[in-house]
Amino acid sequence: MFPSATDILDTARVVSLPMTSRFRGIDQREALLFRGPQGWSEFSPFVEYDDAEATSWLMAAIDYAWNETPPLVRDHVFVNATVPAVDVEFVEAVLERFDGCRTAKVKVAEPGHTLADDTARIAEVRRVMGPEGRIRIDANGAWTVDEAERAVHTLAVYDLEYVEQPCATVEEMGELRGRIAYMGIPVAADESVRKAEDPLAVARSGAADLLVIKAQPLGGISRALSVVAQSGLPVVVSSALETSVGLGMGVHLAAAIDPLDFDCGLATASLLAADVTASPLRARGGRIEVRRVDADEALLTRWAANPERTQWWLSRLERCHELGKNYSSQ
Numbered sequence: 185m186f187p188s189a190t191d192i193l194d195t196a197r198v199v200s201l202p203m204t205s206r207f208r209g210i211d212q213r214e215a216l217l218f219r220g221p222q223g224w225s226e227f228s229p230f231v232e233y234d235d236a237e238a239t240s241w242l243m244a245a246i247d248y249a250w251n252e253t254p255p256l257v258r259d260h261v262f263v264n265a266t267v268p269a270v271d272v273e274f275v276e277a278v279l280e281r282f283d284g285c286r287t288a289k290v291k292v293a294e295p296g297h298t299l300a301d302d303t304a305r306i307a308e309v310r311r312v313m314g315p316e317g318r319i320r321i322d323a324n325g326a327w328t329v330d331e332a333e334r335a336v337h338t339l340a341v342y343d344l345e346y347v348e349q350p351c352a353t354v355e356e357m358g359e360l361r362g363r364i365a366y367m368g369i370p371v372a373a374d375e376s377v378r379k380a381e382d383p384l385a386v387a388r389s390g391a392a393d394l395l396v397i398k399a400q401p402l403g404g405i406s407r408a409l410s411v412v413a414q415s416g417l418p419v420v421v422s423s424a425l426e427t428s429v430g431l432g433m434g435v436h437l438a439a440a441i442d443p444l445d446f447d448c449g450l451a452t453a454s455l456l457a458a459d460v461t462a463s464p465l466r467a468r469g470g471r472i473e474v475r476r477v478d479a480d481e482a483l484l485t486r487w488a489a490n491p492e493r494t495q496w497w498l499s500r501l502e503r504c505h506e507l508g509k510n511y512s513s514q
């Protein structure tokens with residue numbers, strides 16, 4: 185069922201949550217939350233995304249609020265710590281926020297950071313986690329093939345589980361994958377899945393060993409499950425830096441995938457300094473329980489965005505809802 189814009193606007197609330205450290209260039213996370221028959225849901229495309237891209241996120245949010253979630257195969261999901269591109273002295277404190285996580289994903293190649301900065305950060309993550317820890321890196325497509333090859337050579341000594349979106353295009357990803365195959369370091373695709381016209385193109389062209397799957401950008405749990413099934417590749421379910429309400433969507437997606445061999449990037453509530461619930465979906469003992477999260481009225485009020493930002497989100501929701509009426513089924 186496709187609710188009217190009024191159905192959604194009736195319960196819509198916009199929040200702006202402070203972050204514990206700057207992540208992907210933001211230190212406040214804005215989100216629009218609303219309630220449907222299944223409970224609270226979240227629409228939170230990043231603010232720079234255009235309406236066409238943001239519409240998939242709204243379809244996901246509507247699906248989670250109005251439709252039942254698919255059958256689940258587990259009641260908890262193992263998760264990774266997420267380490268923003270912080271300076272070395274902050275690494276230990278960041279990792280401490282992710283209770284019991286045996287895996288860490290470390291951001292690299294951010295503007296203003298050199299390979300030496302990235303190397304120092306990863307060396308520190310390895311020191312703190314010890315030899316048993318699993319370390320994966322995410323370059324968000326910032327490297328050329330040569331830069332990525334050089335970086336992987338430099339960082340391989342820290343024992344990398346995989347390198348996520350090292351380069352921007354599918355062709356570059358495939359080229360790099362060929363060059364580093366002999367090192368046994370897998371290449372994961374993220375933006376090549378969630379921002380691509382065809383999320384399966386990267387899998388079909390053999391440019392990645394595994395896929396990073398995010399529920400909101402892919403249009404919701406069912407659509408994401410169909411991408412997973414059609415890709416034939418192992419996957420990591422990851423967040424879009426949502427509040428705990430939106431993280432619930434990702435956790436349900438992860439709990440419906442079998443097998444799920446990699447730890448998932450769903451512990452990002454620990455990067456928020458505030459949330460919309462008193463019991464956030466955070467890692468405990470390295471895992472997150474599978475449950476829906478209800479937004480708390482007092483916290484929605486406490487963290488309400490200002491009137492101008494609220495209006496911006498409500499207008500965005502109306503425009504995306506209009507576009508969503510024509511959202512074709514894949």
Ligand SMILES: O=C(O)CCC(=O)C1=CC=C[C@@H](O)[C@@H]1C(=O)O
Nearest residue numbers: 208266289422423424425449452
């Ligand atoms: O995967 C994780 O550990 C957490 C989620 C995460 O890293 C991301 C969430 C949202 C936006 C992205 O820039 C970023 C990513 O690139 O994977």
Ligand SMILES: [Mg+2]
Nearest residue numbers: 322348349374
């Ligand atoms: Mg990524």
